[in-house]
Amino acid sequence: EPFYEKYFWFNRYYDLNWNLTRSVVLSYNATANAIVDEPRGDINTEVKQDSLWNNFKKLGRLKNYDQQIRLIYRLPLDKLPLTDWMTADYNHTVRYDFQANALGLVDSSGVPFGNILRNSRERGITGRVDFVALYNKLKYLRFANSPSQERKNFARSPGDIEDLPAPPSGALKNVARVLMTVRGITFNYSVLETTALPGYLRTPQFFGLDDVNAPGLPFVLGAQDRNIHVRAANNGWITPSTVQNQAFQQTVQKKFDYRTTLEPFKDFRVQIIGRLNRQDAYQEFYRPDAPGGQYISQSPVRNGQFSMSFLSFRTAFAKVQRDNESPVFDKFRGYREILRDRLNLENQNGGEYNVNSQDVLIPAFFAAYTGKDPNTVRISPFLGFPMPNWQVDYNGLSQLKPFKKLFSSFTLSHRYTADYSVGNFTSSLGYEALYVNLAVTGYPLSARNNYLGQYVPVFVLSTVTVTEKFAPLLGINFRTQSRITGRIEYNRDRSVALNLSNSQVAELFNQDLTVNIGFTKNNVPIPFKINGVKKKLKNDLTAQLQVTFRDTRAIQRKFDGENVPIAGNINFQLRPTVSYIVSNRLTMSFYFDRTFNDPLVSNSFYRSTTAGGVQVKFNLAE
Numbered sequence: 099e100p101f102y103e104k105y106f107w108f109n110r111y112y113d114l115n116w117n118l119t120r121s122v123v124l125s126y127n128a129t130a131n132a133i134v135d136e137p138r139g140d141i142n143t144e145v146k147q148d149s150l151w152n153n154f155k156k157l158g159r160l161k162n163y164d165q166q167i168r169l170i171y172r173l174p175l176d177k178l179p180l181t182d183w184m185t186a187d188y189n190h191t192v193r194y195d196f197q198a199n200a201l202g203l204v205d206s207s208g209v210p211f212g213n214i215l216r217n218s219r220e221r222g223i224t225g226r227v228d229f230v231a232l233y234n235k236l237k238y239l240r241f242a243n244s245p246s247q248e249r250k251n252f253a254r255s256p257g258d259i260e261d262l263p264a265p266p267s268g269a270l271k272n273v274a275r276v277l278m279t280v281r282g283i284t285f286n287y288s289v290l291e292t293t294a295l296p297g298y299l300r301t302p303q304f305f306g307l308d309d310v311n312a313p314g315l316p317f318v319l320g321a322q323d324r325n326i327h328v329r330a331a332n333n334g335w336i337t338p339s340t341v342q343n344q345a346f347q348q349t350v351q352k353k354f355d356y357r358t359t360l361e362p363f364k365d366f367r368v369q370i371i372g373r374l375n376r377q378d379a380y381q382e383f384y385r386p387d388a389p390g391g392q393y394i395s396q397s398p399v400r401n402g403q404f405s406m407s408f409l410s411f412r413t414a415f416a417k418v419q420r421d422n423e424s425p426v427f428d429k430f431r432g433y434r435e436i437l438r439d440r441l442n443l444e445n446q447n448g449g450e451y452n453v454n455s456q457d458v459l460i461p462a463f464f465a466a467y468t469g470k471d472p473n474t475v476r477i478s479p480f481l482g483f484p485m486p487n488w489q490v491d492y493n494g495l496s497q498l499k500p501f502k503k504l505f506s507s508f509t510l511s512h513r514y515t516a517d518y519s520v521g522n523f524t525s526s527l528g529y530e531a532l533y534v535n536l537a538v539t540g541y542p543l544s545a546r547n548n549y550l551g552q553y554v555p556v557f558v559l560s561t562v563t564v565t566e567k568f569a570p571l572l573g574i575n576f577r578t579q580s581r582i583t584g585r586i587e588y589n590r591d592r593s594v595a596l597n598l599s600n601s602q603v604a605e606l607f608n609q610d611l612t613v614n615i616g617f618t619k620n621n622v623p624i625p626f627k628i629n630g631v632k633k634k635l636k637n638d639l640t641a642q643l644q645v646t647f648r649d650t651r652a653i654q655r656k657f658d659g660e661n662v663p664i665a666g667n668i669n670f671q672l673r674p675t676v677s678y679i680v681s682n683r684l685t686m687s688f689y690f691d692r693t694f695n696d697p698l699v700s701n702s703f704y705r706s707t708t709a710g711g712v713q714v715k716f717n718l719a720e
Contacts, residue, residue, distance in 0.1 A: 132158030186225035192320030219320030222288030296344035365494030412469030
């Protein structure tokens with residue numbers, strides 16, 4: 099046949115939407131791009147003309163086909179009396195994509211490389227549980243969520259507070275409010291899965307299927323079959339080329355987060371937050387080992403990442419000794435033997451663990467830095483449910499008489515956030531697809547040994563990190579009746595990273611205290627006379643003073659060596675400023691900045707800086 103070097107495009111688009119019910123919305127979108135190939139040179143022969151018209155009548159050669167189906171369903175929870183205090187939306191999106199390779203692309207044996215098929219499926223649910231609405235359904239609890247009112251002589255409807263056997267006192271109302279401290283929960287959960295199947299020899303015709311219904315309606319609708327490449331090879335759908343250089347790939351991404359607010363009493367609020375994120379990707383080359391031979395799985399590998407909110411505050415305030423010794427790290431060192439013995443009993447696959455095996459270090463690390471029992475701590479580094487973090491705010495002190503005379507607002511705050519993360523992990527080379535494909539969940543025990551008889555983990559992890567922040571551990575924000583504002587914060591944070599390649603721990607500690615005081619004053623008298631007369635400033639004068647003290651330390655810890663400080667310093671900052679708006683165009687500021695760093699390691703030097711001056715800003719625009 100003539101070689102095609104010229105072409106033009108056919109584009110087709112479909113965009114349909116159906117409101118099946120008030121709660122169900124379905125949409126369908128499809129795009130098809132086709133090429134009408136032209137023979138080389140001028141179309142000056144009957145053969146070339148027939149070839150061109152035949153391609154045109156077939157609407158060209160399909161190059162790209164993409165379709166997406168999305169279903170949004172609001173669950174009918176609000177229609178039922180027992181569940182009308184809950185709402186939830188379910189989202190289901192599937193996508194199917196065909197991408198044709200270059201025309202006539204074959205290997206050295208004349209076997210075509212084929213095209214690429216992809217599909218994806220995303221499922222998610224977003225919901226809210228309104229406990230206030232639930233409490234209000236009960237007559238004996240509704241009064242705690244109702245504002246107090248003076249009793250008046252007017253008609254009452256059944257169910258009012260006065261209909262209770264005994265009118266509730268203020269103390270009873272406060273007790274009931276504490277019992278109903280959970281006000282609501284919101285959550286989001288989603289799973290995104292994808293598959294890429296290279297070497298596909300068929301061409302879609304209708305709805306992504308061809309005349310033999312390949313690759314199957316489930317695949318078109320987003321099904322994630324872990325053996326789709328095997329089935330495609332058995333049906334002759336993918337290329338038998340032995341040099342196919344594109345890998346069969348599948349991925350899974352899971353996200354989950356929740357949030358709730360606790361209000362045990364007025365002006366006291368606690369926000370609880372949790373989150374989890376995991377990504378896994380698997381690939382292998384699926385091709386014959388010889389021309390005309392059987393398809394085999396080659397170079398299977400799985401990698402991914404994992405992170406979630408965490409709790410490790412039990413050991414957050416453990417003191418580091420003057421010689422940089424740490425009681426938490428000492429527990430970590432000792433727990434290794436307990437976990438080694440425990441794992442050797444659980445795994446009977448003919449090998450053994452030592453105290454520095456990855457599967458021993460990870461649970462020993464968990465037990466030591468979270469304050470758990472090493473005999474019951476879980477072995478898997480992929481934890482199940484995200485632990486709660488929180489933020490606490492209380493502004494009720496400004497309503498008390500001793501505070502109300504001095505402060506117009508007074509807020510106490512506290513926040514705790516902690517993250518646990520597994521750096522890039524990958525499967526060991528000695529494990530075949532049966533052990534590492536995405537059908538494998540959790541963290542399987544080792545089933546292979548090295549030449550020393552020690553267990554080789556299925557998944558090799560690079561680092562395990564715990565990051566914890568009290569930001570602030572205690573914070574105070576206030577404003578006095580005389581317009582003085584202040585912010586005082588004491589923060590602490592630490593980061594602990596276990597390096598599994600060298601069995602070392604890097605710890606970074608930081609604590610700082612920040613005090614910020616400011617005031618605004620109008621009609622401030624100028625401290626000198628102008629033309630023999632003392633005058634006052636007409637506009638507001640603003641002054642602020644910020645003082646920060648910070649202590650940062652980084653220590654490298656080894657099981658069989660010294661604990662070495664690798665960085666750290668004592669930092670102090672003093673920053674007073676005075677600002678005055680002369681007019682809507684002119685602003686003057688006076689500032690002073692004093693900073694010093696006192697290093698805690700010998701490879702750094704003491705540094706201090708001092709700066710001060712006057713800034714004048716003049717705005718030319720109206």
